[in-house]
Amino acid sequence: GVRLINLARGGLVVDEDVIAALESGKVARYVTDFPDSRLAQVKNVVPIPHLGASTPESEENCAVMAAQELRDYLETGNIRNSVNLPTLEQDWSGETRLCIIHRNVPNMLASITATLSKDQVNVANMTNKSKGNYAYTIVDVDARVGDAVADEIRAIGGVLRVRVLRH
Helix, strand or coil: CEEEEECCCCCCCCHHHHHHHHHHCCEEEEEECCCCCCHHHCCCEEECCCCCCCCHHHHHHHHHHHHHHHHHHHHHCCECCCCCCCCECCCCCCCEEEEEEEECCCCHHHHHHHHHHHCCCCEEEEEEEEECCEEEEEEEECCCCCHHHHHHHHCCCCEEEEEEEEC
């Protein structure tokens, strides 16, 4: 299937049509900086931070800044200058990094760390920040974490997306 990138504001595409196209294989990946919470949970949807620019000065440098910040997000999970997610930067201190977008609700961090503890995974460093109804957590762990642990975290109610990065 094709790869579809949508960096326009919401409403440009019909979410149900994108989901159907992903499920049928017509679209292999959908990258967007304005996913709604339902779309953000669909397999092969890659939600990225939305970077806004509205002044002549910011528009002049926006392309370079956006490319640098998107690269940093993809490589390290760090987020800067996002409209829809909090700024969060953490120096890498483990073998595996879990980048978790979730709802900003009580007990979320306890659920994430309980899942890691149950699987005997030690947290080397963790940072969490919220913005409105959403929060973002970066967890560095000492060992190589497999897909099973990430899938357990994905199954926690309120978790919207989990990315696993390896150092």
